[in-house]
Amino acid sequence: MDHIDFKILKILQTKARIPNVEVAREIGMAPSAVLERIKKLEAQGVIDGYEVRLNPDQFEGSLIAFLHVTLTRNARIKETAMALADMASIQEVHYIAGEDGLMLKVRVADTSALETLLTTRINPMPSVARTKSSIVLSTFKETAKIPLPETYHTTP
Amino acid sequence: MDHIDFKILKILQTKARIPNVEVAREIGMAPSAVLERIKKLEAQGVIDGYEVRLNPDQFEGSLIAFLHVTLTRNARIKETAMALADMASIQEVHYIAGEDGLMLKVRVADTSALETLLTTRINPMPSVARTKSSIVLSTFKETAKIPLPETYHTTP
DNA sequence: CTTTATAACAGAATATAATTCTGTATTTTA
DNA sequence: TAAAATACAGAATTATATTCTGTTATAAAG
Numbered sequence: 015m016d017h018i019d020f021k022i023l024k025i026l027q028t029k030a031r032i033p034n035v036e037v038a039r040e041i042g043m044a045p046s047a048v049l050e051r052i053k054k055l056e057a058q059g060v061i062d063g064y065e066v067r068l069n070p071d072q073f074e075g076s077l078i079a080f081l082h083v084t085l086t087r088n089a090r091i092k093e094t095a096m097a098l099a100d101m102a103s104i105q106e107v108h109y110i111a112g113e114d115g116l117m118l119k120v121r122v123a124d125t126s127a128l129e130t131l132l133t134t135r136i137n138p139m140p141s142v143a144r145t146k147s148s149i150v151l152s153t154f155k156e157t158a159k160i161p162l163p164e165t166y167h168t169t170p
Numbered sequence: 171m172d173h174i175d176f177k178i179l180k181i182l183q184t185k186a187r188i189p190n191v192e193v194a195r196e197i198g199m200a201p202s203a204v205l206e207r208i209k210k211l212e213a214q215g216v217i218d219g220y221e222v223r224l225n226p227d228q229f230e231g232s233l234i235a236f237l238h239v240t241l242t243r244n245a246r247i248k249e250t251a252m253a254l255a256d257m258a259s260i261q262e263v264h265y266i267a268g269e270d271g272l273m274l275k276v277r278v279a280d281t282s283a284l285e286t287l288l289t290t291r292i293n294p295m296p297s298v299a300r301t302k303s304s305i306v307l308s309t310f311k312e313t314a315k316i317p318l319p320e321t322y323h324t325t326p
Numbered sequence: 327c328t329t330t331a332t333a334a335c336a337g338a339a340t341a342t343a344a345t346t347c348t349g350t351a352t353t354t355t356a
Numbered sequence: 357t358a359a360a361a362t363a364c365a366g367a368a369t370t371a372t373a374t375t376c377t378g379t380t381a382t383a384a385a386g
Contacts, residue, residue: 031186072215149267154248
């Protein structure tokens with residue numbers, strides 16, 4: 015990773031589907047060289063993949079909720095987290111410091127679907143003590159973009 | 171949106187950079203026809219865009235935290251939310267039901283960076299009464315994929 | 327310091343894919 | 357039922373991705 019890779023990543027983060035040739039033009043290098051670098055970044059795992067961003071409004075999945083899951087004292091954290099991660103409507107599963115709890119981000123059709131998810135799948139889990147739901151009324155920003163600094167500098 | 175579009179979206183959601191020709195092969199249609207549909211989905215806003223997924227571990231942004239921001243009684247919600255949305259390290263801004271509060275997802279280098287963000291930028295905002303931070307220790311799942319049903323059926 | 331190995335790059339050649347275009351069939355609308 | 361709009365295939369064209377080769381720069385070894 016040097017400052018050229020960094021430039022490439024910044025460009026890709028803006029418009030992921032831009033052709034290589036175009037990236038090459040933007041940074042003033044040959045397409046073959048840029049390709050080599052991108053392949054390398056993929057191989058190194060710096061680039062994890064590419065995603066389509068779909069518009070949630072167009073699908074039955076417009077209700078977002080954050081669930082704070084309190085675990086029982088003897089909970090099997092990892093197993094529980096992985097079981098939750100398997101559920102399609104759960105987009106994120108994080109283990110939170112200081113509260114023996116998990117934070118979930120879920121995306122479902124409506125409150126009724128949320129109820130079903132909670133009562134039939136989450137609450138019955140043995141490691142789950144209780145859940146607290148925060149339902150999202152409106153979303154002002156939602157991106158997965160990793161905030162990249164202006165310029166590149168190595169991290170020792 | 172019909173069941174063919176739906177198939178296309180499902181394919182793209184798995185591997186966003188798959189060539190059109192390949193999508194066409196998978197669903198047994200001519201590349202030109204598939205392209206036509208994809209362009210239409212983009213124009214309709216069903217497809218919002220494409221993103222690179224970078225590996226957070228490789229950057230200074232590996233600390234995730236969820237911040238619950240309680241707003242003052244006379245808070246200017248929209249303005250505050252938009253001001254927060256402008257900050258690069260804040261990835262998500264949601265307005266939450268029932269608590270006069272915002273839920274933020276932030277991604278910063280470390281706890282010190284989080285402290286700076288809180289004390290210099292968020293807490294000083296006039297509409298912010300207080301914040302409660304949940305620091306993420308480990309992440310088991312993190313995707314922006316919208317959960318699509320197995321098969322397509324119109325939503326009346 | 328010099329030699330040797332390694333990595334990065336450009337530029338051409340080739341393979342593959344995107345895009346455009348045209349004609350036809352099918353569906354919608356009036 | 358006629359007219360218009362849409363969806364599609366298949367060919368033609370344009371553009372891009374990928375591979376290959378030779379060169380230069382960079383790093384490692386002696």
